[in-house]
Amino acid sequence: MTASGMKHTRRRKKGVSYVKWGYIFLIPFFLIYTIFSLAPLLSTFYNSFFENFMSGLKQIGPTFVGFENYVKIFTEGDLLKYAENTLIIWIMGFVPQIIVSLLLASWFTDIRLRLKAQGFFKTIIYMPNLIMASAFAMLFFALFSDYGPVNSILQSMGLLDSPFRFLSSVWGTRGLIALMNFLMWFGNTTILLMAGIMGIDTTLYEAAEVDGAKPSQTFWKITIPLLKPILLYVMITSMIGGIQMFDVPQILTNAKGTPNRTTMTLIMYLNKHLYSKNYGMAGALSVILFIITAILSLVVFFSLTKKDD
């Protein structure tokens, strides 16, 4: 072996690097992200500038129309109304959800309470989340229909003279949707909050106890302040989920957002454009929703990272 050969192998040995494996292992993510997320996202932006829909079996367009679709959404469509519906229904579900979840999470993690059969209860409260949302909505549709079991029970108990028409009343329908969202998500939130509470140093609670703090004091003075980042995370993810609220009201109101379009959420409005395969309008609406969601995500990102400063 020549000297140069020796030198060459030595250099190679010295230069051995595992960095490339890092990149190789990242490829699947970027590949899948590009194909299934980035490309559709970009094509949505592209589509939103065209007039492009089906009239019966005839294709209209695509014709470039600039920002006309956006103008139409803000002038003709009732975007704000649907945003308001979505927000109202989300708040109606989220407020009880966060209260009940906080209560349950603090009970489950309380070192003095030592609840028995915790595993059982944790499973039970998570259960509604396992039911498909559409099946859940169908169930409620049948239960709360004008001549359904809930009305017959209320009537036979003497609470009502004639059936209460839940699905023809604005707050009845909104209430049912909020109730379903609450039932489906409070278990999930409880588990998130429990993880947050268990991350808090128990010595703080012990010290507080020694100093004679009451349970309500430890809750408000220790748990809540230290839980703030988790609470914020829960709120923002739930809000993003709320913006995308679709399946429950869609099935419950048969895609109509009845009564008087007061339960029409943003995504249901988006779905309305599917009937005529209206890629232009649907694209423009999706872009608007993307921007709203992006802003919310940035808010959570900055508020979570600020803590480190």
Added chain:
Amino acid sequence: MKKKVMSVVLAASMLAGMTMSAVPAAAAEEEGKVLNIYCWNEEFQSRYMDYFDAKGLLPEGVTVNWVITPNENNGYQDKLDETLLNQENADADDKIDIFLIEADYALKYVDSEYTLDVKNDIGLTDEDLKDQYKYTQDIATDSNGALKGVTWQATPGLFAYRRSIAKDVLGTDDPDEVQAALADWTKFEEVAAKAAEKGYKMLSGYDDAYRTFSNNVSGPWVDEDLNVVVDENLMNWVDQTKSFTDNGYNNKTALWADGWNADQGPDGKVFGFFYSTWGINFTLLGNSLETPVDAGGKEEVGNGAFGDWAVCEGPQNYYWGGTWICAAKDTDNPTLIHDIMYTLTCDPVTMKAITEDTQDYTNNQTAMGELADSDFQSAFLGGQNHIKLFAEAAPKIDMSNISPYDQGCNEEFQAAFKDYFDGNVEKEEALSNFYTAITEKYPELNTPE
């Protein structure tokens, strides 16, 4: 029995194959081996099985592939459109051969290149088609005058009333006398008031009378310049339904809802229902039974309200529903499609048999005329010959005001005004909600806003 028929058919076809040149069989051999039929329920399937397949008319070696997609949320048309738009590139055995359409959206397909001309492409002759009701052909005729679809049924509408309630309210259940009491809308409303005094409801839901109004409009939903036009008669429906609701003349149900079905049952307190042909022998009969057929009940007097119904013309002439058979472009089974169309929609013997067996009203004026003049009786309608009333109503059906947008307009109009009847919105807001929904469905249409 079925086996016997099958074996006879098989033996006959074998003999035919051995002894004769068998022109139809040879022709069929060149055609596709799979017949794809797209539809939304089992109604046509059962007609096909009972009156075409059971007769052994399907050439040997051909299989029929049923693709049934329910109508809900436009599911059927979405599926059909997707397949039709790919028809050219599909394998021969995957191409649609036959698909079914309804009156409300018939023009969408009739006025497209995806349907074949029944006369020039499929080969039905004017002689074959002469006994069909003209309106059934008008619906399926495109703007160039080509007939693109045929149907086995005509669907004139009548008013079906409960005999026992009519006796209580009007003192008679005789169809002629009840008809005299309901001859126009003013009289109809008077009877509604009388029925309410006795604790009955005139109609079940908001949409019950809709078709009688929407079939008697002065122009189509959409004019030549693509403007949506709400006809005055539709607003008459709105006003009447609002006053019926406020006066308690209806039960606030919706078509096909549980409460609506129950109102037609043994415990129903509703005077009557606007129903066309298929609705009476199929929906109303099924709903009227105390013990459903599935649960072992029999279709006979004594089972629920069976026999307690009768029909009269009602205040206005109308039609509701109907199913047309279309041949799809690029089909590889034109001869078989011709045979199916001929047997089920032109052959008087088959069509008379369908009416006699199922009480459905078939699209053959001569055969129906014979039944109308015969002593045909419907046990369900207390021995009434309702075919006679249908035969009188069918020729009066006027189809000149249909548009390709009828389905969406009718659906959204009823949905929007439900809020008005429920008291959630004022009339103007309901109308503007209707316009909003229409622009979402049909972006090309102009609305007054």
